[in-house]
Amino acid sequence: NAGVTQTPKFQVLKTGQSMTLQCAQDMNHNSMYWYRQDPGMGLRLIYYSASEGTTDKGEVPNGYNVSRLNKREFSLRLESAAPSQTSVYFCASSERGRGRLEQYFGPGTRLTVT
Amino acid sequence: AQKITQTQPGMFVQEKEAVTLDCTYDTSDPSYGLFWYKQPSSGEMIFLIYQGSYDQQNATEGRYSLNFQKARKSANLVISASQLGDSAMYFCAMREATIQGAQKLVFGQGTRLTINP
Numbered sequence: 244n245a246g247v248t249q250t251p252k253f254q255v256l257k258t259g260q261s262m263t264l265q266c267a268q269d270m271n272h273n274s275m276y277w278y279r280q281d282p283g284m285g286l287r288l289i290y291y292s293a294s295e296g297t298t299d300k301g302e303v304p305n306g307y308n309v310s311r312l313n314k315r316e317f318s319l320r321l322e323s324a325a326p327s328q329t330s331v332y333f334c335a336s337s338e339r340g341r342g343r344l345e346q347y348f349g350p351g352t353r354l355t356v357t
Numbered sequence: 358a359q360k361i362t363q364t365q366p367g368m369f370v371q372e373k374e375a376v377t378l379d380c381t382y383d384t385s386d387p388s389y390g391l392f393w394y395k396q397p398s399s400g401e402m403i404f405l406i407y408q409g410s411y412d413q414q415n416a417t418e419g420r421y422s423l424n425f426q427k428a429r430k431s432a433n434l435v436i437s438a439s440q441l442g443d444s445a446m447y448f449c450a451m452r453e454a455t456i457q458g459a460q461k462l463v464f465g466q467g468t469r470l471t472i473n474p
Contacts, residue, residue, distance in 0.1 A: 273458065274458060274459040274460065276459070276462075283466065283467075284466055284467075285361075285448050285450070285464030285465050285466050285467055286402075286448070286450075286462075286464045287464070288461060288462065288463075291456075291459050291461065292459070293456060293457035293458050293459035294457065294458065294459075297457065299456065299459075301461065302463075331400070333402065335402075337459075337460055339457075339458030339459065340455070340458050341388075341390075341455050341458075341460075342390065342409060343390070343407040343409065344460055345392060345404040345407060346404070346460065346462065347404070348401060348402035350400065350401055351400050351401070
């Protein structure tokens with residue numbers, strides 16, 4: 244049981260390049276999330292998808308787009324990378340609802356934009 | 358806007374001692390949830406414990422317990438009998454809202470805990 248997987252693990256981009264971060268979960272969760280973690284800070288929500296077919300902005304959506312490809316997969320795209328997007332990116336998934344529905348996180352993608 | 362504050366950037370504790378990691382929160386929503394996550398040096402996020410705002414008792418999960426003081430808006434994590442493997446970053450997070458069933462979390466800045474042998 245792989246849980247939440249992310250590819251790639253590491254990536255270096257030049258300013259202006261584009262790339263897509265891939266995320267997949269095998270827990271049959273409805274909700275999926277993308278976060279970024281900057282040095283010395285907690286995670287901040289970029290985008291989320293409550294269920295297949297829906298996506299919505301989180302706290303820091305500028306410069307990103309997402310696609311909920313199907314129930315399993317949720318991708319994050321940087322159209323024109325900037326040095327300010329250097330960060331560690333985490334994908335997470337959870338059951339849908341309220342209460343103790345913890346989010347399960349992937350291992351992260353470390354992105355450097357030069 | 359909802360907010361989480363963790364005032365201890367770093368803590369150093371002797372092995373086998375108990376440790377309390379502080380977390381205060383700010384919200385006007387009467388229904389909310391508080392989570393603690395552990396992030397070891399390997400980077401993954403590990404769920405530890407959850408407390409709902411309407412839960413009557415403080416949450417416990419093995420060596421982890423949550424000292425929930427609703428009137429003071431604090432949700433401190435207590436780790437009993439600390440072990441070397443407890444050395445990690447610890448994040449407090451609050452469920453900001455439930456939008457169509459998705460749980461939007463707001464994270465604190467974290468506390469780096471170091472357990473000394």
